[in-house]
Amino acid sequence: MKWKCAAIAWIALGLAACATHPDKPAGQEIRIVQPDPAEQATEDAQVQRVVEGVQMIQQGHIQAAIDGPFDEVVGYYETKYRGHTDTIFSARSMADALLYSTMAASDKHIATSRVIGPAWAMACWGRGYAYNEMARYDDAIVELDKALALAPFDTQYNIEIGFAYQRKRAWEESLKHYEVAEDHASLTMDDKQVAEMTCKALRGEGYDLVELHRYPEARAAYRKCLGLIPGEPRSLGELKYIDRVAGPEATR
Numbered sequence: 001m002k003w004k005c006a007a008i009a010w011i012a013l014g015l016a017a018c019a020t021h022p023d024k025p026a027g028q029e030i031r032i033v034q035p036d037p038a039e040q041a042t043e044d045a046q047v048q049r050v051v052e053g054v055q056m057i058q059q060g061h062i063q064a065a066i067d068g069p070f071d072e073v074v075g076y077y078e079t080k081y082r083g084h085t086d087t088i089f090s091a092r093s094m095a096d097a098l099l100y101s102t103m104a105a106s107d108k109h110i111a112t113s114r115v116i117g118p119a120w121a122m123a124c125w126g127r128g129y130a131y132n133e134m135a136r137y138d139d140a141i142v143e144l145d146k147a148l149a150l151a152p153f154d155t156q157y158n159i160e161i162g163f164a165y166q167r168k169r170a171w172e173e174s175l176k177h178y179e180v181a182e183d184h185a186s187l188t189m190d191d192k193q194v195a196e197m198t199c200k201a202l203r204g205e206g207y208d209l210v211e212l213h214r215y216p217e218a219r220a221a222y223r224k225c226l227g228l229i230p231g232e233p234r235s236l237g238e239l240k241y242i243d244r245v246a247g248p249e250a251t252r
Helices: 037-058 062-080 094-105 119-133 137-150 155-167 171-183 191-211 215-228 233-246
Strands: 087-090 113-116
Touching: 037 062, 037 119, 062 119, 087 094, 087 119, 087 137, 094 113, 119 137, 119 155, 137 155, 155 171, 155 191, 171 191, 191 215, 191 233, 215 233
Parallel strands: 087 113
Antiparallel strands: none
16 A cells, blocks of 8 residues: 655644543643744655655565664654553544544543654554555554554554455454544545545455445445545456346345
8 A cells, every 4th residue: 555645744633631531530631832943844854754664664664664764763753652651643644633532532531642644553554554555454453453452443553454354264353444534534535535535445345245245235335435436446346246246135
């Protein structure tokens, strides 16, 4: 899966728990803090290192990408936040930053939280993506779970782990992640990517549903993809496959 990356300017958020939730300590409020220029430059540099790692994978240097850029970025953030008492989230934009802050405010198990830029979760995703490329699906799931701990609703990360579970024939677990990916594409992806990534999620759902013999639901997923991208060839092909294997009852 290719990462499309344009010029990036990410906002880091410092966030304390919301006082309006009845299970939260009184007197706390949300604080949004924009980093100083030096800190922002460091964040941007970490994002760029992840992009370089993805380019290395695409050039066939998969293990080198893991050992180099991805490990460097993950190591940077693990060191920076070691011993930190806040729950850390890693967001692509203000939209998903607010999504995570709202989630944290409603979770009585989270006392305080902080939303930072995307590089940490991106690097964990990059390692998972690399392991998927090497068909090391258990290793991929370990890394992608780390990405989702930082960005639980991210469409890209849920699609990637959905693929890993799919390769392991864990259809229900895979389906769960593809559904999360579909539901949150408009919040966690760039506007230009929403239709494409939603369609990827729907195709993943369709594949899992076919394997589960839930053919009407599979057809509905592929048709929904075609509603977003008319003529999308993979969905058209899968619909024909369902007709062959399931018979006329799956066409209703």
